[in-house]
Amino acid sequence: MFDFGKDGPFTTKVVRFKSGERFAMAVDGHGMPVDWPVVYASVSLRARGLMLSTMRKEMDAVCLLLNWCTVRGIPLEHRIESLTLFSLAEIEALRIAFRADLRTARKRASGDKSKDLPEIVGNGHWRNRLQACADYLVWRVNDIILRLDIRDPRRFEARLMVDKLHEWIVGDIPVYENDLLEGLNEEQREILVRAITVGDPSNPFKPRNQVRNEALWLLYIDGGLRRSEPLVIKTRDVRLGGNDPGLTVHRNADDPKDTRAQQPVTKTKAHPVEFTDRLHDALDAYIVGDRRTYENAKTSPFLFLSQQGKPLSIGAVDAMSLELRKVPGLPADFSTHVNRRTWNDKLGEAAEEIKITPEVEKQVRNHAMGWTRQSDQGTRYSRRRIRKRAAMILDVMQDKLTRGEAE
Numbered sequence: 001m002f003d004f005g006k007d008g009p010f011t012t013k014v015v016r017f018k019s020g021e022r023f024a025m026a027v028d029g030h031g032m033p034v035d036w037p038v039v040y041a042s043v044s045l046r047a048r049g050l051m052l053s054t055m056r057k058e059m060d061a062v063c064l065l066l067n068w069c070t071v072r073g074i075p076l077e078h079r080i081e082s083l084t085l086f087s088l089a090e091i092e093a094l095r096i097a098f099r100a101d102l103r104t105a106r107k108r109a110s111g112d113k114s115k116d117l118p119e120i121v122g123n124g125h126w127r128n129r130l131q132a133c134a135d136y137l138v139w140r141v142n143d144i145i146l147r148l149d150i151r152d153p154r155r156f157e158a159r160l161m162v163d164k165l166h167e168w169i170v171g172d173i174p175v176y177e178n179d180l181l182e183g184l185n186e187e188q189r190e191i192l193v194r195a196i197t198v199g200d201p202s203n204p205f206k207p208r209n210q211v212r213n214e215a216l217w218l219l220y221i222d223g224g225l226r227r228s229e230p231l232v233i234k235t236r237d238v239r240l241g242g243n244d245p246g247l248t249v250h251r252n253a254d255d256p257k258d259t260r261a262q263q264p265v266t267k268t269k270a271h272p273v274e275f276t277d278r279l280h281d282a283l284d285a286y287i288v289g290d291r292r293t294y295e296n297a298k299t300s301p302f303l304f305l306s307q308q309g310k311p312l313s314i315g316a317v318d319a320m321s322l323e324l325r326k327v328p329g330l331p332a333d334f335s336t337h338v339n340r341r342t343w344n345d346k347l348g349e350a351a352e353e354i355k356i357t358p359e360v361e362k363q364v365r366n367h368a369m370g371w372t373r374q375s376d377q378g379t380r381y382s383r384r385r386i387r388k389r390a391a392m393i394l395d396v397m398q399d400k401l402t403r404g405e406a407e
Contacts, residue, residue, distance in 0.1 A: 011026070012025070014052065016259075018256070019256060020254040020255050020257070022052045022254065023042075023046070024045075024052060024056040024058075026038065026059055026066065034066070036077070037063075037136070040062070041055065041058075044135075044139055045058055045059075058136075060129075060132075061133045061136070064098060064133070065094075065133050065136065083144060083161070091168050095169065098130050101117070123173050138165050145162070183342030184330075188329060189221075191330055196324075204327060211289070215285070215286040215287075215304075217320075218279045218282045219279065220340070221339050221343070222276045222343075223273040223343070224368065225336075226336070228264030228265055231264035233247060233249060233302070234302055237249070237250065247275075248270060248273070250266070253265055258302075269370045269372070271370035274368075291303075294306075294307065295307070296310070321334060344365065347365055347368070351364070
């Protein structure tokens, strides 16, 4: 292992305040907060209202910078204060170091000799790390510039350096979006619904949890929810009876009642979920009958509980996804998000069937997904539908060309 000296290695620590707010900060090898990174997290990252996961990734990149400088013997604070920072050779070395897969490095250090462990991270992860590193350095250098006398000749050169830092550190890293990701086809949808149905032979879950899991997974299938969203729903958010049955997914950042180490959070605005008949029946069976058999059911405000009576965790949902991947006919990369794409496919098909305009369809989709009114996110979730339309257009073109040749 590297010799980080008396202050390293630097790591990210998440603390939870009494208000419920979670805060990510850098700590040294003794668990003590590191001054400047903590100030940066407080006045820059926190002020931007970042999600905890994003804030943590930003701090991870800062810690990676601190560790890299420590190992190489680079006095980072002195370099920043003197406005010298790095040579081009050092920047290139930093870029290479930021591409390493740290999980593999930790496994190698613990004696894992597996040959199939990834040595580097993907381009998107790599670019985000470098971007976060450059953001921190720009913030630090700007602080130095503000403290310089206005007549100090170094101000001009420092401004030029700030303008170039992102270009030098991040560079031009191509990141390609996977345009082949689609929702489930009709056959796969039927297989999934059977696999989560209580008592079905293909259901991979323990009988004890099948009622709960059917209600949970129908929120992904029929509600199009993100992975974390069902986990933040509270019993008071659900309306099973009356003239307007449904539920609402609320924004939940810094919920003081949520004590989970990895707090599930919503990324979108508060939005409603309309019930299909099967979703209503599944939730009714769980809430009215099954939920009361879980420990802490009377005192916990959260809808979905673990067998220990705690709010269901993200890890538990990920474990369910792994179990469902074993069901014959479902994709090897099956996840909750596949259902979100499937839901958007179904919405598009229904919109075409009742012949509503594309603009109205967009507004309905954005409202149901919790996106802003003018969001174009829906195009990312409709690839199967777009591919089908393209195939239909090509068929018509081919038919016209063939008839033209015949004439």
